[in-house]
Amino acid sequence: MTDKDEFLYPRSRYYGHNKPENLIFNANLQKFAQQIGYIVSLHTGGKLSSEEAYQQIEALWQQLELLNKQLRIGENPLPTDEGQKDD
DSSP states (O other): OOOHHHHHSOOOOOOSOOOHHHHHHHHHHHHHHHHHHHHHHHHHTTSSOHHHHHHHHHHHHHHHHHHHHHHTTTTSOOOOOTTOOOO
8 A cells, every 4th residue: 555545535536517616525525424434433343432423423514514505515506408409
């Protein structure tokens, strides 16, 4: 393994609309998912109580919701291809 961070925090490719706010949100969503996985593993292993795990997950969720509002995801959707003819 060339880099510990690449192993611990792998990133998947983004396949959605290539807009800066979407890329930022996707990166944060992946980070959120990884952190949830760590919290769940710690809870399953008995290192975190259910209440501690819940509080940490809730805090992460609130951060993600705030980011979503700040980036205004979904407020300005891209126009669809409906009604356009293929040449």
